[in-house]
Amino acid sequence: MATVTHPSIVVDRVSKVFLKRNSHSFKEAFIGWIRGKKVKADVFTALDDVSFQVGEGEAVAVLGLNGSGKSTTLKLVSGVLEPDGGKVLTRGRIAGLIEVGAGFHPDLSGRENVYLNGAILGMGKREIDERFDDIVAFSEIGEFIDQEVKHYSSGMFMRLAFSVAIHVDADILLVDEVLSVGDAPFRAKCAAKIKELIASGITMLVVSHDMNMIQELCARGIVISKGKKIFDGPAVEAVEFLKS
Template sequence: MPRTSETTAELASVVVENVHKDFKLRHTHSIKETVVAAVRRKPLTTDFHALDGVSFTINEGEAVALLGFNGSGKSTTLKMISGVLTPDRGTVRTRGRVAGLIEVGAGFHPDLSGRENIYLNAAILGMSKKETEERFEEIVAFSEIEQFIDTEVKHYSSGMFLRLAFSVAIHTEVDVLLIDEILSVGDEPFQKKCLARIRELHEAGKTLVVVSHDLDMVSTLCQRGILLSGGKIAFDGDSKQAVAQMRA
């Protein structure tokens, strides 16, 4: 099994061991281009090594930033931890309930209302119907979209998607919270509100794994930074040092 769930009372919340992940990049986008490339004996695909032997352990209660430029492998790593992707080689182990804010509106059905999608998304994140009912009013209040809660979400803006998705995720009984650039969407007051809530979760002992290009934010929110480059770990240590290396 490439990805397993850890149930023992170890301190580690996330263990990534020698993980490799490759993707095939297509060079043709139509039948005509494929035929022409084949006649000219040009390669139709190229292997892209997104992760090349990545290993690290994140302990319970840590706040860790995954850093790197586009194509470095940070979002792929986060998707491995969430279970959206599985490694080609190596293992990923997690302990406790993992909730991911990886894509705005992921898990939402466009033809359902915000109210219905709260129950749907909460169920995907592992909440029972009873848990969702108990927290429903709090979820809606935090999202600040009460007047649109019975509107189909296909009419929502990206900011409204964010508010609802974030609100559901942070009201889940989560042990590990994964965040990928989602705080870049939405207005500044709501971003500050989200950051305050994330800090509360961290202070309560939750494990945070954050991907963001906002280097100032991650250097204050996270104590540790893992800098990826070309699918390999280039630095693993203090977040401010990781940010300094990236900027250099």
């Protein structure tokens, strides 16, 4: 693993394993347990001995085909998941857009969810109060802010979630595919905001299938295949490597 002088993220020999769902019923499993039969666990290795570091102020993309382990990587860095092997270290406050609407309650209004999600991301009430108008303005939710979010479209959901995350005074921003949701003008607006955050010195780790956006926003790319890191270098080369 290449050493970064001032790392914000350290992923050191990390492995993550999930149990697969199988067709055995609870009754069959219980009978097998009563009879003393050993049930072989059906497991899926999402990440296998993966190591990398992300330097302070660096924008890095994690690339790979579906099921390669990209989103698992971001969830481990965010703390949503814990590794089964190795360690993940981060420095500073993390704001994450890991899934659209994660941390939002469908029965609460947009306004209430801004405060709920802001609190989950580590913001105090006063901090949210001060940034509330800016959050709503960026999201373009406007008159719908006091409506229950279960009535929002996926685009409205994404816009509000993104707006809350980017108004957190964070050191690390994690973004997973959510920029593919919404219309072209708003995606361009999000990309411009992320560029602004990168210029301000924030550290970013992003997962996206939008190769053009990856090359526009990130200087470096890490390619993961079947749970293993197979490339780590300039973003342009990472995209070409993935296509080859």
